[in-house]
Amino acid sequence: MSDIGDSDISDSETSEEDEQLIIMQEARMKNQNYLEEVVPEYSNEVFFEHFRLSREVVNTIAERYEATPEFHRDSGPYGDIGALNQVLIYLWYIGHQTASFRDVGDRFNVTISTVHRIIRRLTYFLSNLSSEIILWPNDDGKRISEEHFSQKGFPNVIGAIDGCHIKIDKPQNDPDSYINxxxxxxxxxxxxxxxxxxxxxxxxGYPGSVHDSRVFRNSPLQNSLDMKCGRYFLLGDSGYPLQNKLMTPFKDR
Structure with a gap:
Protein backbone atom coordinates (compact mmCIF):
# COMPACT_ATOMS: atom_id res chain seq x y z
CA MET A 1 0.00 0.00 0.00
CA SER A 2 2.85 2.32 0.83
CA ASP A 3 4.43 1.69 -2.58
CA ILE A 4 1.13 2.40 -4.30
CA GLY A 5 0.71 5.66 -2.36
CA ASP A 6 4.24 6.77 -3.18
CA SER A 7 3.63 5.93 -6.83
CA ASP A 8 0.45 8.01 -6.92
CA ILE A 9 2.24 10.98 -5.38
CA SER A 10 5.14 10.64 -7.81
CA ASP A 11 2.78 10.41 -10.79
CA SER A 12 0.90 13.50 -9.56
CA GLU A 13 4.11 15.51 -9.18
CA THR A 14 5.28 14.43 -12.63
CA SER A 15 1.94 15.43 -14.13
CA GLU A 16 2.11 18.88 -12.52
CA GLU A 17 5.67 19.36 -13.78
CA ASP A 18 4.60 18.36 -17.30
CA GLU A 19 1.71 20.83 -17.22
CA GLN A 20 4.00 23.61 -16.02
CA LEU A 21 6.50 22.79 -18.77
CA ILE A 22 3.75 22.95 -21.40
CA ILE A 23 2.59 26.33 -20.09
CA MET A 24 6.14 27.70 -20.22
CA GLN A 25 6.65 26.38 -23.75
CA GLU A 26 3.37 27.92 -24.92
CA ALA A 27 4.33 31.27 -23.39
CA ARG A 28 7.73 31.16 -25.09
CA MET A 29 6.14 30.27 -28.45
CA LYS A 30 3.78 33.22 -28.07
CA ASN A 31 6.67 35.56 -27.31
CA GLN A 32 8.67 34.25 -30.26
CA ASN A 33 6.00 35.64 -32.58
CA TYR A 34 4.93 38.60 -30.47
CA LEU A 35 6.23 41.38 -32.74
CA GLU A 36 5.58 39.58 -36.00
CA GLU A 37 2.11 38.14 -35.37
CA VAL A 38 0.56 39.46 -32.15
CA VAL A 39 1.27 43.21 -32.25
CA PRO A 40 0.01 43.71 -35.85
CA GLU A 41 -3.35 42.26 -34.77
CA TYR A 42 -3.80 44.74 -31.93
CA SER A 43 -6.62 47.24 -32.33
CA ASN A 44 -5.54 50.88 -32.16
CA GLU A 45 -6.88 51.05 -28.60
CA VAL A 46 -5.01 47.95 -27.42
CA PHE A 47 -1.84 49.11 -29.20
CA PHE A 48 -2.02 52.42 -27.34
CA GLU A 49 -2.57 50.64 -24.02
CA HIS A 50 0.58 48.57 -24.50
CA PHE A 51 2.93 51.15 -26.04
CA ARG A 52 1.42 54.45 -24.79
CA LEU A 53 1.57 56.04 -28.25
CA SER A 54 -0.51 55.75 -31.40
CA ARG A 55 0.68 53.67 -34.33
CA GLU A 56 1.09 56.83 -36.40
CA VAL A 57 3.43 58.42 -33.87
CA VAL A 58 5.39 55.19 -33.41
CA ASN A 59 5.87 54.84 -37.17
CA THR A 60 7.06 58.45 -37.40
CA ILE A 61 9.59 57.89 -34.61
CA ALA A 62 10.82 54.69 -36.28
CA GLU A 63 11.29 56.43 -39.65
CA ARG A 64 13.30 59.23 -38.10
CA TYR A 65 15.32 56.83 -35.97
CA GLU A 66 16.21 54.67 -38.96
CA ALA A 67 17.67 57.69 -40.75
CA THR A 68 20.10 58.56 -37.94
CA PRO A 69 23.59 57.32 -37.02
CA GLU A 70 22.19 55.98 -33.73
CA PHE A 71 20.27 53.24 -35.53
CA HIS A 72 21.91 49.85 -35.91
CA ARG A 73 20.04 46.79 -37.12
CA ASP A 74 20.44 44.30 -34.28
CA SER A 75 19.99 40.59 -34.83
CA GLY A 76 17.76 38.28 -32.82
CA PRO A 77 17.02 34.54 -32.89
CA TYR A 78 14.41 35.12 -35.59
CA GLY A 79 16.19 37.63 -37.82
CA ASP A 80 17.12 41.28 -37.84
CA ILE A 81 15.46 43.73 -35.45
CA GLY A 82 14.47 46.74 -37.54
CA ALA A 83 13.86 50.31 -36.44
CA LEU A 84 10.13 49.84 -35.79
CA ASN A 85 10.62 46.80 -33.58
CA GLN A 86 13.41 48.52 -31.68
CA VAL A 87 11.10 51.44 -30.99
CA LEU A 88 8.39 49.05 -29.77
CA ILE A 89 10.86 47.33 -27.46
CA TYR A 90 11.95 50.71 -26.11
CA LEU A 91 8.39 51.93 -25.57
CA TRP A 92 7.43 48.75 -23.76
CA TYR A 93 10.37 49.12 -21.40
CA ILE A 94 9.79 52.78 -20.50
CA GLY A 95 6.01 52.30 -20.32
CA HIS A 96 6.10 49.47 -17.79
CA GLN A 97 7.74 50.66 -14.59
CA THR A 98 8.37 47.22 -13.13
CA ALA A 99 9.76 45.67 -16.33
CA SER A 100 13.40 44.58 -16.14
CA PHE A 101 15.72 44.03 -19.10
CA ARG A 102 15.12 40.31 -18.61
CA ASP A 103 11.33 40.77 -18.69
CA VAL A 104 11.57 42.75 -21.93
CA GLY A 105 14.00 40.26 -23.44
CA ASP A 106 11.65 37.38 -22.65
CA ARG A 107 8.62 39.15 -24.10
CA PHE A 108 10.33 40.17 -27.33
CA ASN A 109 12.59 37.12 -27.51
CA VAL A 110 15.85 39.06 -27.61
CA THR A 111 18.92 38.92 -25.40
CA ILE A 112 19.39 41.18 -22.40
CA SER A 113 22.43 42.77 -24.03
CA THR A 114 20.34 43.59 -27.10
CA VAL A 115 17.68 45.22 -24.94
CA HIS A 116 20.38 47.29 -23.23
CA ARG A 117 21.79 48.51 -26.57
CA ILE A 118 18.34 49.42 -27.88
CA ILE A 119 17.44 51.36 -24.72
CA ARG A 120 20.73 53.26 -24.78
CA ARG A 121 20.55 54.16 -28.49
CA LEU A 122 16.93 55.27 -28.48
CA THR A 123 17.35 57.30 -25.32
CA TYR A 124 20.21 59.17 -26.97
CA PHE A 125 18.21 59.60 -30.19
CA LEU A 126 15.10 60.94 -28.45
CA SER A 127 17.15 63.24 -26.23
CA ASN A 128 18.60 64.83 -29.34
CA LEU A 129 15.08 65.50 -30.62
CA SER A 130 14.02 67.40 -27.51
CA SER A 131 15.03 70.84 -28.79
CA GLU A 132 12.65 70.59 -31.74
CA ILE A 133 9.81 68.83 -29.92
CA ILE A 134 9.67 70.55 -26.52
CA LEU A 135 8.86 74.11 -27.52
CA TRP A 136 7.12 77.06 -25.91
CA PRO A 137 3.96 77.99 -27.87
CA ASN A 138 3.85 80.89 -30.29
CA ASP A 139 1.12 83.54 -30.12
CA ASP A 140 -1.45 81.34 -31.86
CA GLY A 141 -0.62 78.42 -29.58
CA LYS A 142 -1.00 80.60 -26.50
CA ARG A 143 -4.37 81.86 -27.71
CA ILE A 144 -5.67 78.34 -28.32
CA SER A 145 -4.50 77.14 -24.91
CA GLU A 146 -6.01 80.19 -23.22
CA GLU A 147 -9.38 79.47 -24.83
CA HIS A 148 -9.41 75.93 -23.47
CA PHE A 149 -8.31 76.91 -19.96
CA SER A 150 -10.85 79.75 -19.96
CA GLN A 151 -13.62 77.25 -20.67
CA LYS A 152 -12.57 75.45 -17.48
CA GLY A 153 -12.76 78.62 -15.42
CA PHE A 154 -9.13 79.74 -15.68
CA PRO A 155 -8.97 82.77 -17.99
CA ASN A 156 -5.60 84.02 -19.26
CA VAL A 157 -3.91 80.70 -18.41
CA ILE A 158 -1.83 78.87 -21.03
CA GLY A 159 -0.38 75.98 -19.06
CA ALA A 160 0.26 74.22 -15.78
CA ILE A 161 3.51 73.43 -13.99
CA ASP A 162 4.27 70.52 -11.69
CA GLY A 163 7.03 68.16 -10.67
CA CYS A 164 7.24 64.39 -10.78
CA HIS A 165 9.70 61.81 -9.51
CA ILE A 166 11.60 59.49 -11.83
CA LYS A 167 12.54 56.34 -9.95
CA ILE A 168 16.24 55.39 -10.03
CA ASP A 169 18.51 52.81 -8.46
CA LYS A 170 20.35 53.77 -5.30
CA PRO A 171 23.10 56.25 -6.27
CA GLN A 172 26.65 55.66 -5.09
CA ASN A 173 27.18 59.28 -4.07
CA ASP A 174 25.01 60.95 -1.42
CA PRO A 175 22.15 58.43 -1.74
CA ASP A 176 20.09 59.92 1.12
CA SER A 177 19.48 63.13 -0.82
CA TYR A 178 17.73 61.12 -3.53
CA ILE A 179 15.12 59.60 -1.20
CA ASN A 180 11.84 61.43 -1.85
CA GLY A 205 18.20 66.49 -12.52
CA TYR A 206 17.66 67.55 -8.91
CA PRO A 207 17.65 64.82 -6.22
CA GLY A 208 14.28 63.48 -5.12
CA SER A 209 14.42 65.07 -1.66
CA VAL A 210 14.50 68.60 -3.11
CA HIS A 211 11.23 70.53 -2.84
CA ASP A 212 9.37 71.66 -5.97
CA SER A 213 9.83 75.32 -5.08
CA ARG A 214 13.61 74.98 -4.90
CA VAL A 215 13.73 73.13 -8.21
CA PHE A 216 11.71 75.96 -9.77
CA ARG A 217 13.92 78.69 -8.29
CA ASN A 218 16.99 77.04 -9.81
CA SER A 219 15.46 76.33 -13.21
CA PRO A 220 15.94 78.57 -16.27
CA LEU A 221 12.16 79.07 -16.35
CA GLN A 222 12.28 81.12 -13.14
CA ASN A 223 14.08 83.98 -14.88
CA SER A 224 12.33 83.73 -18.25
CA LEU A 225 8.72 83.24 -17.14
CA ASP A 226 7.63 86.87 -17.56
CA MET A 227 9.01 87.01 -21.08
CA LYS A 228 7.60 83.63 -22.10
CA CYS A 229 4.12 84.17 -20.71
CA GLY A 230 3.57 87.75 -21.81
CA ARG A 231 0.06 88.67 -20.69
CA TYR A 232 -0.77 85.08 -19.73
CA PHE A 233 -0.16 82.92 -16.64
CA LEU A 234 0.72 79.41 -15.53
CA LEU A 235 -1.08 77.39 -12.87
CA GLY A 236 0.86 75.68 -10.09
CA ASP A 237 -0.02 73.84 -6.89
CA SER A 238 0.82 74.94 -3.35
CA GLY A 239 4.37 73.65 -3.75
CA TYR A 240 5.20 76.66 -5.93
CA PRO A 241 5.62 80.33 -4.99
CA LEU A 242 2.98 82.84 -6.05
CA GLN A 243 4.47 85.11 -8.72
CA ASN A 244 3.33 87.59 -11.34
CA LYS A 245 3.02 84.87 -13.98
CA LEU A 246 2.46 81.87 -11.73
CA MET A 247 -0.86 81.46 -9.94
CA THR A 248 -1.09 79.09 -6.98
CA PRO A 249 -4.04 78.08 -4.75
CA PHE A 250 -5.24 80.43 -2.02
CA LYS A 251 -7.61 80.00 0.90
CA ASP A 252 -10.89 81.90 0.81
CA ARG A 253 -11.03 83.63 4.19
Missing part, protein backbone atom coordinates in the same frame (compact mmCIF):
# COMPACT_ATOMS: atom_id res chain seq x y z
CA UNK A 181 8.90 61.87 0.50
CA UNK A 182 7.43 58.57 -0.66
CA UNK A 183 10.54 56.72 0.43
CA UNK A 184 12.22 55.70 -2.83
CA UNK A 185 15.22 56.99 -4.79
CA UNK A 186 14.37 59.44 -7.55
CA UNK A 187 15.36 62.51 -9.50
CA UNK A 188 13.03 65.45 -9.96
CA UNK A 189 11.47 66.46 -13.26
CA UNK A 190 9.73 69.82 -13.55
CA UNK A 191 7.43 70.18 -16.53
CA UNK A 192 5.02 72.71 -18.00
CA UNK A 193 2.13 71.33 -20.05
CA UNK A 194 -0.59 72.95 -22.15
CA UNK A 195 -4.29 72.04 -22.35
CA UNK A 196 -3.44 68.93 -24.40
CA UNK A 197 -0.86 67.82 -21.80
CA UNK A 198 1.87 68.52 -24.35
CA UNK A 199 5.16 69.35 -22.63
CA UNK A 200 6.24 72.94 -23.28
CA UNK A 201 9.23 73.15 -20.95
CA UNK A 202 11.17 70.60 -18.92
CA UNK A 203 13.91 70.78 -16.30
CA UNK A 204 15.38 67.66 -14.76
Missing amino acids: RKGYYSIQMQAVCDHRRKILDVFI
